[in-house]
Amino acid sequence: MAAMAQTTQPTGSAEPGPGDLPKGFRGAEAGWPQLHRIPHPPRRVPLVGDVLGVRLRTPVQDSMRIGRRLGPVFRRKAFGKEIVFVWGARLAGELADETRFAKHVGLGVANLRPVAGDGLFTAYNHEPNWQLAHDILAPGFSRDAMAGYHPLMLDVAGQLMAHWDGAAAAGRAVDVPGDMTKLTLETIARTGFGHDFGSFRRDRPHPFVTAMVGTLSHAQRRNVMPPALAPLLLRGAERRNAADIAYLNRTVDEVVAARRAADASGARGDLLDRMLDVAHPDTGERLSPENIRRQVITFLVAGHETTSGALSFALHYLARHPDVLTRAREEVDQVWGRAQTPGYEQVAKLRYVRRVLDESLRLWPTAPAFAREARQDTVLGGVHPVRRGAWALVLAVLLHRDPEAWGARPEEFDPDRFAPAAVRARPPHVFKPFGTGARACIGRQFALHEATLVLALLLRRYDLVPEPGYRLRVAERLTLMPEGLRLRLIRRSG
């Protein structure tokens, strides 16, 4: 563990804290002395910025549109906030260099601080609770831990299939993102916290999900509001957001209280047990009750929203690519044989299903961007000086479509891009759905195991029929989700 503490030290935490850096939003004007070399959209309006033609509800897709025109590094300014975006493979590769850059907590992530505080996702690199919680919780994602979650994942998938069997029998189309959200919320709640939200027994989303979507959407909205007008424009929204946060806190407090009240002999060794009972192996320090609350919310939210989107996009592509679906199904039949319930080891062997998932996450990384800040003064791409603490947003969703890395037709869905030889032929750091470096996603293996298992179970059991006329629309609430995606199901025999 001591070795882990060394190797996973978030860059920046061994350095003086950022007390000497300005607090709050750090605009690009101060940190990028040669900003004029970076293109911005034409028709910039004095004082307000690049606001003509922007679509406030889809800032990521707007940035994709602009980035395609302006090139691998560009900037946008709105209401006094100027931000540098990077999506070119070479420049993104530099930003992944942990000796020069580290995670930046800004924009949407910073806007989540009122709800997630110094929880793992939103902690600043210099906050001591990051390393403490990382070291205590990382074993909760070890191979052994994952094998322990597998039966619970199967059980929740069984609930989904019972629900889908009913829809198939009635000839009813299913709400894919809605049902994937039920599945992934139940999975993280059961495996991590021994809690059952009863999502599949409800017609409507659990209020926890409604409150979570409210806070995520609010965090996104605050990014695109003029700061001076935000208190006025968002007054009602701020009140609703405070109520959403209070609801999330209450729910989490109940989950924790129930565990504390439970008989100690029923210890499960899950994430919540680790949070409550495990001391840091080197320092003996423990997580405080307030920090546990932050971590539980973090894991319940980060642990399901993005995986739900990833599964939804993958089902969309499978339904529209019967050749891919057939090949994936053949692999499942071959690897699982007649087994109704696959063992833990049989999931990682589904190499092609995993490629389908990777290719879906390439086109629509459900956490579409992450921010990186300079650890000291440096020069990006040999031409753009960056001061210590200045930052850029890596637009993963466009990096994943850079023709330099992905070839002439990056918009095409083709899982064979993830065949081993194709992966080896590409430069490093061009596929980043889980972020990068010490602050990359701790739940990556969890998400991949869950999503591969569920996709395999579903495509073995159903034929997927797209609704005629549906064209993919992507909704944004910090994360990405296919909007209004419904599929008809035909139960296969056997």
Ligand code: HEM
């Ligand atoms: C397909 C599913 C997922 C995607 C696309 C995803 C994506 C990401 C990304 C991009 C980051 C880095 C963000 C940044 O640099 O600011 C991240 C961090 C994180 N993710 Fe995930 N995630 C997924 C699933 C999960 C799951 C299942 C869990 C928990 C069970 C989880 C928990 C976390 C946590 C706690 C962090 C913060 C890690 C740290 O900074 O130490 N994620 N995730």
